[in-house]
Ligand code: FES
């Protein structure tokens with residue numbers, strides 16, 4: 001149980017451009033508040049639509065205590081529902097992914113169509129209103145083949161995000177892909193520490209030798225830390241991308257999202273240990289192997305790299321105040337052949353190593369933050385994206401509290417009395 005006044009007091013005590021006060025990273029009650037205020041309210045990245053290629057393909061996501069099933073319907077559209085039966089509430093799909101002709105509840109076998117319609121409810125009396133017992137829908141938006149879901153009744157606007165990132169991502173033709181490899185890593189860290197770790201490369205030089213073989217650690221074309229070499233490389237690549245008509249300059253995503261195309265080190269074209277291509281068959285109908293990488297991040301749970309030869313999606317979902325699931329998927333051209341066009345070990349080695357290193361860093365960060373000796377510390381200039389993130393987070397929580405101050409009855413309904421008005 002958490003009192004809204006506690007959250008407000010800590011938000012008020014928070015120092016701009018500093019890491020957050022301890023309870024935001026360590027406290028289970030604050031974590032449940034995050035789930036209510038952020039994860040039950042925001043657009044969340046679920047998967048690439050190629051993962052649900054044929055009608056009946058589904059995957060499930062655990063968001064707080066709520067499971068959601070995302071499924072390709074017979075109509076070809078992707079739908080999402082609360083994975084909770086309209087009879088007595090049992091989970092319906094118990095696997096993380098699968099294929100089903102219909103969604104059948106394992107408890108008493110109520111049968112739902114892939115569009116959520118209740119088709120059969122055996123032994124229910126004549127006149128039972130099946131239409132009133134369809135699965136509860138969850139909002140779905142597809143942005144450049146990326147499936148985003150939102151559990152809120154009224155989702156935030158996603159149009160600006162779609163319009164802004166599409167010119168960067170669309171040339172990589174993410175719809176014409178397949179998953180070459182996926183893995184889930186459980187990190188012993190609060191989800192915000194996982195995001196903060198991802199949003200800066202201040203730590204890269206000391207921790208990511210494999211990644212830095214190809215990745216430039218500068219976040220902006222005119223990065224003040226950037227060397228003269230980097231500036232020449234950036235200028236060369238920018239001219240080439242302009243010739244190809246590819247978007248590359250930093251997009252204005254405010255605190256909500258980021259999208260930019262940045263080059264690899266000179267001579268490297270992909271995230272491999274030696275910088276050579278990870279997949280011989282380029283994405284879509286691309287012919288130029290060196291397009292750098294479109295780096296796209298969106299709060300609260302998704303970052304990505306779009307290269308000429310493959311795409312990497314990263315998705316986080318919080319498990320508790322101190323545990324976070326990171327799912328990474330590597331996608332290649334839908335017609336690429338494993339062992340001919342690509343080798344999974346070669347393609348995934350850099351980011352598997354990097355993910356492991358980041359998991360250790362975030363877990364160690366969590367341990368230190370849990371100490372009674374922890375005091376929020378200042379971000380470095382190169383950590384400007386952490387400032388963006390924590391400011392976004394504070395605004396999100398404040399907006400949630402304000403909205404619920406206006407309507408306590410609604411608060412009680414949506415957050416189950418976990419927040420009192422203090
Ligand atoms: S709870 Fe699903 S059929 Fe009874």
Ligand SMILES: [Fe+2]
Pocket residue numbers: 197198203204208354357358
């Ligand atoms: Fe890292």
